[in-house]
Amino acid sequence: MLFKLKFKSEGDYISFKENSSLIKFFVDSDQLKNQLDNFFESLGLKISELQKNNFLDKKNDVLTYYNNEGEPSIIFLKKVKLDKEFNCDFFRNYFAGLIPSLVNKKLKELHIVTPILEPFKNYFDSIDYLIQTILEGIALGNYTFDKYKSDKKNPEDLLVSIHFTDSAIVKRIIESSEKIMSAVYFARDLVNEPSAVLTPLEFARRTKLELQKYGLSVKIFDEKELKKRKMNAILTVGKGSKNKPCMIVIHYKPEIKTRRKIVLVGKGVTYDSGGLSIKPTGSMIDMKADMSGGALVVGVIKAAAQLKMPVELIGIIPAVENMPGGNSYKPGDVIISASGKSIEVKDTDAEGRIILADALYYASQQKPDEIIDFATLTGACAVALGEIAAGLFTSYDELAERLLKAGFKTYERLWRMPFWNDYKSMIKSEIADVANLGPRWGGAITAGKFLEHFVDEKIPWAHIDIAGPAIKHRANNYTHKYDTAFGVRLMIEYLRSL
Ligand code: BES
Ligand code: MG
Ligand code: ZN
Numbered sequence: 001m002l003f004k005l006k007f008k009s010e011g012d013y014i015s016f017k018e019n020s021s022l023i024k025f026f027v028d029s030d031q032l033k034n035q036l037d038n039f040f041e042s043l044g045l046k047i048s049e050l051q052k053n054n055f056l057d058k059k060n061d062v063l064t065y066y067n068n069e070g071e072p073s074i075i076f077l078k079k080v081k082l083d084k085e086f087n088c089d090f091f092r093n094y095f096a097g098l099i100p101s102l103v104n105k106k107l108k109e110l111h112i113v114t115p116i117l118e119p120f121k122n123y124f125d126s127i128d129y130l131i132q133t134i135l136e137g138i139a140l141g142n143y144t145f146d147k148y149k150s151d152k153k154n155p156e157d158l159l160v161s162i163h164f165t166d167s168a169i170v171k172r173i174i175e176s177s178e179k180i181m182s183a184v185y186f187a188r189d190l191v192n193e194p195s196a197v198l199t200p201l202e203f204a205r206r207t208k209l210e211l212q213k214y215g216l217s218v219k220i221f222d223e224k225e226l227k228k229r230k231m232n233a234i235l236t237v238g239k240g241s242k243n244k245p246c247m248i249v250i251h252y253k254p255e256i257k258t259r260r261k262i263v264l265v266g267k268g269v270t271y272d273s274g275g276l277s278i279k280p281t282g283s284m285i286d287m288k289a290d291m292s293g294g295a296l297v298v299g300v301i302k303a304a305a306q307l308k309m310p311v312e313l314i315g316i317i318p319a320v321e322n323m324p325g326g327n328s329y330k331p332g333d334v335i336i337s338a339s340g341k342s343i344e345v346k347d348t349d350a351e352g353r354i355i356l357a358d359a360l361y362y363a364s365q366q367k368p369d370e371i372i373d374f375a376t377l378t379g380a381c382a383v384a385l386g387e388i389a390a391g392l393f394t395s396y397d398e399l400a401e402r403l404l405k406a407g408f409k410t411y412e413r414l415w416r417m418p419f420w421n422d423y424k425s426m427i428k429s430e431i432a433d434v435a436n437l438g439p440r441w442g443g444a445i446t447a448g449k450f451l452e453h454f455v456d457e458k459i460p461w462a463h464i465d466i467a468g469p470a471i472k473h474r475a476n477n478y479t480h481k482y483d484t485a486f487g488v489r490l491m492i493e494y495l496r497s498l
Helices: 034-044 050-055 088-099 127-142 167-194 200-214 223-228 231-240 292-306 350-367 379-385 396-408 421-427 442-454 488-496
Strands: 004-008 020-027 064-068 076-081 109-113 156-163 217-221 246-252 262-265 268-272 312-322 334-336 343-345 370-375 389-394 413-416 462-465
Touching: 004 127, 004 167, 020 034, 050 064, 050 167, 076 088, 088 127, 088 312, 127 156, 127 167, 127 462, 167 413, 167 488, 200 217, 200 246, 200 268, 200 292, 200 312, 223 231, 223 246, 223 379, 231 312, 231 334, 231 350, 246 292, 246 350, 262 292, 262 350, 268 350, 292 312, 292 370, 292 488, 312 350, 334 413, 350 370, 350 442, 370 396, 379 389, 379 442, 389 442, 396 413, 396 462, 421 442, 442 462
Parallel strands: 004 156, 020 076, 020 109, 109 156, 262 312, 262 370, 268 312, 370 462, 389 413
Antiparallel strands: 064 076, 217 246, 246 312, 334 343, 389 462
């Protein structure tokens, strides 16, 4: 953390003291000059004509005003143009970029004047969500993973005062956003932890330790239990590593009666070296985050429990380390999965779909209303969509619509991919029921089709390939430093929308 943040709902009135900063947005309009004059007058501050004119000038969109020389109070005025460049991530992204720039500025308080919804109606469905994106941006910009740095500083205190007419609304949003963001932080800490520390069993241990705080049941199927349940797909991929595989099963059952039971499945490969079909170094560097799907599931259930959401959730995370070694599984091997279906191994680097076979079969046995799985499954999906969207694969249109909608709202976007049955024939095997590798083209889709073999066809199911957006990338101010734990906000919004 850069700052020790404290959020406060403050109503309209601003008491602007020294060592403070204030941020206000102006929608670019003809009235800008008057608004600017009124604003400075209301704070009792004077601003030079030159500065004012520069801001009003078309080219400038920020005004940074230092309150008296040497005094560390800063006012940021930001002009917002509602043009093609504007999108519903604007405030989140802006604050995520601003927060790191405030370090060492001796600030004690940050005032934020929230805009009114009216001009932004096309981008936000409520003022609540607009304000939520501001709070998320601040929290995301404040996130650090610096536990292995020796020169880290103690975070400074910073009071964040949110100014909005209805302070009760803001108070409520502060409370819920803090729960969501603490889940994002927890998931991020998991994905950024090096695999030497975060082995499958350590992943399970941390998950249990955290989720037990909220009264959730967390079961860990160890090697013995996996054997008993004939989960040979998970066991086989895990064979090459001295770090034993396991499966994490989380259950959130609210006290009130619920209408829906949803299973969330997440790929939990704590390290993917590729196994004997070993990856080149350049492709291996990010593979500590190959458990991002699992981390997302943990995060979503943590937040859902804290928010007391009225939906029953089961989280299933098969956790393994994919390593080459004398005991590794090999191309040419055949695995009898828990479902009884056999899998021909053609490439040990297509390991995610293998472990998910057992997890999805177990998920189906829970007889839920729907199953959604998340996996950093294929480079092919990242090739297709880049890093700013995850691939959505499903035959259920209504489920797809709901997921896509939550994606656009949270800016953790999904893009629906074709999922026709024509792709299914591409992963036929001569010696087993299905092969874990198809032809070169359409690799993200054939991977999805492989998974389909293990899901009960009566249960609505969606597969989400997060290989692109889960890994750190330059798309915006809150994804470029650390692996992202993509999907936690998306799925909280999805669950809220039900
Ligand atoms: N974990 C990788 C996919 C991946 C790639 C995730 C890049 C994040 C960023 C997965 O296990 C894998 O290795 N997939 C192979 C599949 C291939 C062997 C069919 C790939 O994408 O190359
Ligand atoms: Mg792999
Ligand atoms: Zn993988």
